[in-house]
Structures are given as structure tokens and as C-alpha cells.
Amino acid sequence: MATVEKTKSVEKQKSDVVLNYFRPRKKLPTVWCAGCGNGIVMSALIRAIDKLGYSKDEVAMVSGIGCTSRMPIYLDFSALHTTHGRALAFATGIKFAKPHMKVIVITGDGDCLAIGGNHFIHACRRNIDITAILINNHIYGMTGGQGSPTTPSGSISTTTPYGNVEKNFDPCKLAEAAGASFVARGTVYHTPQLEKAITKALDHNGFSLVEVISNCHTYYGRLNRRGDAVSMLNAFKENSVTTAKAKKLSPEEMEGKFLIGTLHEDDRTEFCDEYQKVVDAHMGEK
Amino acid sequence: MVDTQRTLLLGNLAAVEGAIYAGMRFYAGYPITPSTEVAEGCSRELPKIGGRFIQMEDEISSIGAVVGASVSGMKAMTATSGPGFSLMQENIGYAYITETPCVVINVQRGGPSTGLPTKVSQSDTMQARWGPHGDYTAIVVAPSTVGDTVTETIRAFNLSERFRTPVVVLMDEIIGHQRELISLPKPGEHQVINRVKATVPPEEFQPFRLTANGVSPMAAYGEGYRTISTGLTHDPMGFTTNEPKEIKVKLDKLRNKIMDFRSEITKLRVEMMDDAEIAFVSYGSVSRAVLLAVALARSAGVKVGLVQLYTVWPFPDNKLRDYCQKCHKIIVPELNMGQIVHEIRRVMPPDTEIHSLQRYDGEILTPMQILEKLEEVM
Numbered sequence: 001m002a003t004v005e006k007t008k009s010v011e012k013q014k015s016d017v018v019l020n021y022f023r024p025r026k027k028l029p030t031v032w033c034a035g036c037g038n039g040i041v042m043s044a045l046i047r048a049i050d051k052l053g054y055s056k057d058e059v060a061m062v063s064g065i066g067c068t069s070r071m072p073i074y075l076d077f078s079a080l081h082t083t084h085g086r087a088l089a090f091a092t093g094i095k096f097a098k099p100h101m102k103v104i105v106i107t108g109d110g111d112c113l114a115i116g117g118n119h120f121i122h123a124c125r126r127n128i129d130i131t132a133i134l135i136n137n138h139i140y141g142m143t144g145g146q147g148s149p150t151t152p153s154g155s156i157s158t159t160t161p162y163g164n165v166e167k168n169f170d171p172c173k174l175a176e177a178a179g180a181s182f183v184a185r186g187t188v189y190h191t192p193q194l195e196k197a198i199t200k201a202l203d204h205n206g207f208s209l210v211e212v213i214s215n216c217h218t219y220y221g222r223l224n225r226r227g228d229a230v231s232m233l234n235a236f237k238e239n240s241v242t243t244a245k246a247k248k249l250s251p252e253e254m255e256g257k258f259l260i261g262t263l264h265e266d267d268r269t270e271f272c273d274e275y276q277k278v279v280d281a282h283m284g285e286k
Numbered sequence: 287m288v289d290t291q292r293t294l295l296l297g298n299l300a301a302v303e304g305a306i307y308a309g310m311r312f313y314a315g316y317p318i319t320p321s322t323e324v325a326e327g328c329s330r331e332l333p334k335i336g337g338r339f340i341q342m343e344d345e346i347s348s349i350g351a352v353v354g355a356s357v358s359g360m361k362a363m364t365a366t367s368g369p370g371f372s373l374m375q376e377n378i379g380y381a382y383i384t385e386t387p388c389v390v391i392n393v394q395r396g397g398p399s400t401g402l403p404t405k406v407s408q409s410d411t412m413q414a415r416w417g418p419h420g421d422y423t424a425i426v427v428a429p430s431t432v433g434d435t436v437t438e439t440i441r442a443f444n445l446s447e448r449f450r451t452p453v454v455v456l457m458d459e460i461i462g463h464q465r466e467l468i469s470l471p472k473p474g475e476h477q478v479i480n481r482v483k484a485t486v487p488p489e490e491f492q493p494f495r496l497t498a499n500g501v502s503p504m505a506a507y508g509e510g511y512r513t514i515s516t517g518l519t520h521d522p523m524g525f526t527t528n529e530p531k532e533i534k535v536k537l538d539k540l541r542n543k544i545m546d547f548r549s550e551i552t553k554l555r556v557e558m559m560d561d562a563e564i565a566f567v568s569y570g571s572v573s574r575a576v577l578l579a580v581a582l583a584r585s586a587g588v589k590v591g592l593v594q595l596y597t598v599w600p601f602p603d604n605k606l607r608d609y610c611q612k613c614h615k616i617i618v619p620e621l622n623m624g625q626i627v628h629e630i631r632r633v634m635p636p637d638t639e640i641h642s643l644q645r646y647d648g649e650i651l652t653p654m655q656i657l658e659k660l661e662e663v664m
Contacts, residue, residue, distance in 0.1 A: 023512075025523060057508055057512065073525070082353075082377075086347065089348075091354060092347070094354040096351070097358035097360045097362075098508050118347075119350075279336055283334060284334065
């Protein structure tokens with residue numbers, strides 16, 4: 001009984017923390033479907049920010065277009081809800097203008113990897129200190145279920161009615177190859193791990209990507225017979241393998257599974273720091 | 287007294303000088319002929335004054351970064367030409383709806399598409415007004431000399447800050463790549479306007495509140511206000527709206543904050559118009575050839591004058607009508623297939639004869655060609 005009470009009180013504290021970060025005067029509910037993973041990511045992100053002790057004023061949250069990109073509107077930070085795919089470009093302007101700010105980009109698989117693909121690889125290359133949270137639900141949700149760059153080959157969407165003939169991206173591999181200095185993957189099932197991954201990413205000086213595997217049961221789930229939100233979350237549990245556990249598995253055993261955890265981390269120099277050195281060296285010259 | 291400020295300067299670098307004078311400390315851009323020297327100049331000069339230069343991956347991200355810097359409180363600019371200007375349009379529209387001050391320099395070249403990278407044109411005159419989709423009102427200024435480029439760039443920043451809106455500086459290849467001996471302005475010589483900042487407590491602040499002059503005070507990111515900017519149509523708080531009433535209020539605001547102050551924004555140069563029976567109306571580098579043609583025609587006793595538009599948009603309807611009221615004929619020389627001439631037809635009384643003089647082969651209009659046209663219509 002005592003344990004139940006304790007659990008309840010911990011849960012209450014956690015949800016209280018989240019409520020502290022909602023934007024005053026903004027009408028709820030959100031535009032998201034019941035059971036959408038976006039809310040889980042949002043609360044993990046808030047807990048991470050809270051744990052790191054950032055003030056609300058030092059955080060800027062930038063997004064593009066899509067279901068995911070509505071997140072900054074609900075939260076009590078400076079928010080720039082921009083054009084489709086371009087969030088990282090606008091975020092680069094904010095970070096470069098005010099390097100002491102914590103700049104977080106909330107993006108989806110279509111926004112970040114299709115229309116925004118070029119900005120994504122160049123933000124990685126510059127290694128500018130921005131944290132990108134890429135919520136990957138494998139489909140375009142807001143426009144009603146079209147195929148995205150992460151829609152698995154063979155999957156059904158409203159624009160791949162006979163099965164997707166294209167290959168899908170691995171955004172984590174892409175980010176690492178392009179020069180991002182922190183790359184992690186989580187899922188909306190593994191919430192404590194997700195919170196930890198986001199905390200690490202925010203604390204990292206350099207470009208950090210957290211890809212979050214999420215559920216769009218409304219479109220992807222329904223079109224591909226994956227069941228409701230709960231069955232999709234259970235599938236993430238079944239199909240994910242931590243980086244530690246993966247070391248003990250053979251390629252055959254990894255077939256059909258995906259890795260979660262920190263996938264890459266290095267300490268290469270950060271863009272704003274490097275530019276500041278140029279300013280320090282040339283300040284005041286005629 | 288020797289004027290130590292006198293310097294031989296490239297037009298594109300004059301834009302850099304004007305921008306820095308006006309307080310620009312952030313530049314994001316992508317190389318494109320014939321505007322590239324603006325980026326090169328900024329990359330050299332900005333670190334020396336603690337500013338920031340970044341070469342982005344394309345023009346779309348360049349204007350994106352400029353908007354990001356501006357909402358963070360910096361005066362920010364980008365420069366481009368034809369194809370790059372086309373790419374920027376969606377995010378320029380974002381700056382219109384989010385009422386974000388910034389300056390976009392377009393050093394015009396021939397088009398459409400890749401067109402004529404090294405040749406002069408004025409064929410973006412309408413695009414500068416109507417480029418992004420949707421309803422809004424644009425401010426566009428056009429210098430005609432290297433000296434003008436300094437002052438018009440300063441004016442562009444002032445208008446941008448004053449009205450919380452993007453301003454386009456419509457240069458062309460001739461001005462951008464010309465070197466002229468000019469005097470750079472001394473500190474204090476030109477007024478420098480800064481945006482009105484938020485002063486009310488954060489809980490009372492409405493980032494898009496309708497004010498008496500239509501311009502809302504602005505709060506920079508990181509200064510306690512935590513505002514929202516969204517490209518979705520929004521209410522005074524910045525919250526997205528689908529309410530017909532609120533939508534109309536927002537769109538009216540975008541238009542009225544500029545059109546109610548049109549006489550403050552429009553700027554014209556008037557030469558020999560007092561007794562003129564025939565007027566030339568021009569803008570940009572073409573005005574220089576017109577000025578010589580007018581002088582030559584005057585020495586032959588022809589009553590002709592020039593009205594030069596330093597502000598192309600909003601179009602100076604009343605001022606133009608006033609200056610040209612005694613003219614029964616107007617000639618409009620342009621380096622395109624006739625764009626601004628339609629505005630002059632719209633504004634002038636129907637009995638005014640209006641002649642379009644066009645050149646769109648990548649070459650300039652010469653004073654002789656302008657005189658030939660004058661003879662033809664006389």
C-alpha cells in the first residue's frame with residue numbers, strides 16, 4: 001500500500017513538473033490524436049530541461065511544419081514556428097546571434113529529412129550547438145498519411161498504396177556521417193531512457209540529434225495493420241535493442257531490430273566557439 | 287579641406303557600408319553573381335566589429351537564419367540575385383506575417399531562371415512587391431548610384447525597424463559592380479532607427495498588439511518575454527487562429543501599418559519638372575542615363591524632366607500625380623518588358639499619354655536611345 005502511495009506521489013511530482021512548463025493563456029488540448037507519441041516526447045523533454053535547471057528564458061524552441069512541429073506553441077519558451085523543413089536554418093540564426101541560449105529544434109521525419117534534408121546535414125557539419133529532437137513516426141501525419149523518407153520499404157501509405165518501392169533513411173547514420181557530435185535514439189516506450197538521452201543531448205556542446213521512434217497509429221498503424229497506440233508501443237519494446245545488449249548479438253539475431261541508446265559521441269569543436277575565436281582575433285581592426 | 291572619408295567604392299560594398307552604419311551586425315548569405323561581394327565584404331568586416339557572418343547552404347536557409355537573428359534582437363541582412371531571390375520568397379513571406387524586421391538586397395540580373403548572371407536587368411520589380419504568396423504590403427527601395435546605395439541601405443534598415451517588416455533593396459548589376467568615388471557618411475550624419483522594444487510586464491505583453499500606428503513593440507528572445515512567432519495566421523498573442531474576424535484584423539494590420547504612412551516611406555527625386563511638359567519616370571541605374579538625356583534635351587529647348595523613384599513600393603500615387611500634373615506625356619524607361627509602367631498607367635489621368643521604353647537584352651539603355659524615344663513621342 002505504501003509503495004502504491006509512493007509511486008502515486010512520484011507520478012504526481014513528475015506531472016506537476018510538466019504542467020509548470022505549459023504556456024500561460026494557451027488553450028489546450030493539443031492538435032495531437034489521443035495516444036500520439038508527441039506528448040510522451042514533450043514530457044520527457046520538459047523533465048530533461050527541468051533536471052538541467054535551465055531557466056525558461058534561456059531556452060528557444062524552433063520547429064517547422066507537421067504534427068510534431070506544433071510542440072513549441074504549447075510550451076513556455078521563446079518559440080519560433082517556422083516554414084516546412086527550415087527550422088534548423090532559423091535555429092542557426094538564433095544560436096549564432098545569442099550563443100548563450102539553449103536552442104532546441106523539434107522536427108519530424110518528413111520535415112527534417114525530406115524538405116529539410118539539406119539544412120539537417122549542414123547543421124550536423126557545422127556542429128553548431130543545437131539539439132534536434134526528431135520524432136520519427138514513419139509517415140506524414142498532418143497531411144493525412146503520405147509516405148516519408150523513413151517509411152519502410154514495402155509499407156503502405158496514402159501515396160504508396162501498393163507498398164513503398166523506395167528505400168528509407170537511417171537519420172542517425174546520416175547525422176553521424178555529416179558530422180554531428182552527439183547522436184542517440186530512443187522510443188516513446190522507453191521513457192526514462194528517452195529522458196536520459198535528451199538530457200545528455202542538451203548538455204552536449206555541439207550538434208546533437210535524438211531520434212525518437214514514435215507511433216502514428218492513426219495513419220501508419222491503421223494503414224499497415226499495426227493496431228492501436230499500445231500495440232505499436234509494445235512493438236517498439238519488442239524490436240529495440242540497447243547498444244550494450246547489441247554487442248552480444250549476432251547479425252542474424254539483430255535482423256529486424258533497431259538500436260537504442262547513445263550511438264555516437266565526440267568532442268569536435270563547436271561552430272559558435274570557433275567563430276568567437278575569429279572575432280577575438282580581429283576585433284577592432286580597421 | 288581634404289575629405290578623408292572620400293573613397294573609391296564598389297556598389298556592392300557600399301551596401302555593406304550602409305548596413306553597418308545602420309547597425310547591421312548579422313549577415314547570412316549564399317554566393318551568387320552579381321551580389322557576391324556583399325557577402326565577401328560582410329565576412330571581412332563583421333568580425334572586426336563583433337558582428338556575425340555565416341555562409342549558409344542555400345538562399346532559403348540564409349533568409350531563415352536572418353529571421354532567427356532578428357527575433358533574437360540583431361539587425362540582420364542577406365543579399366542575393368534573381369534565382370536566389372526566388373528561393374527566398376517563402377521565408378520572406380514568413381518575415382512579413384511574423385512582422386520581423388530584416389533587409390534583403392537583390393542585385394538584379396537577367397532572367398527567368400539562371401538567365402544572365404553577369405548582365406543588368408530590372409525584371410524583379412514586380413517580384414519584389416509580389417514575390418511571396420498571400421496578402422501583405424511590401425517596402426522596396428532602389429538606389430541608382432554607389433553613393434545612393436549607402437544611404438538607401440541605411441533607409442531600408444530604418445524603415446524595416448520602424449515598421450517591423452522586411453525591406454528589399456532593389457539594386458542591379460550596373461550599380462553593384464560599379465566603382466565610384468563617394469564620401470562615406472560620418473557618425474551622426476544620418477538618423478539610425480531602432481525597433482521599439484517591449485516595456486510592459488511579460489504577463490501583459492502581446493507581441494502583435496494593434497497599436498495606434500499599427501506597429502507592435504518587439505521583445506527579443508532571451509529577454510524575459512518568451513513570445514511565439516508562427517507563420518500561421520495569428521491573433522495579437524501570436525496564437526494561431528481560424529476566426530474570420532481575427533484573420534482580417536491581422537491582414538489589415540500588415541497592410542495598414544505601411545499604407546497609412548505611405549507619404550513617410552515614399553521618396554522621389556525630381557529634376558527639372560517645374561515647367562516640364564514631358565516627364566521621364568525611372569528608378570535604379572537607368573535614371574542616370576535619363577538624367578543625361580534630360581540635360582541634353584533641355585539644352586535643345588525641350589521642356590522635359592525626370593521623376594526618379596527611390597521608393598518603388600509602396601508606389602507613390604499622389605506624389606507622382608502632383609509632380610506630373612502638367613505633363614501630357616510620360617516616358618517610362620525600364621530594363622525589362624515593362625513592369626512599373628503599369629503602375630503609372632494606373633495612377634495618371636486617362637488622357638495622359640504613357641510610353642514604355644524597354645530594353646531586356648542584358649545591355650543598358652543609353653542616353654541616345656532615351657533621346658530617340660523622346661523624339662519619337664514628341
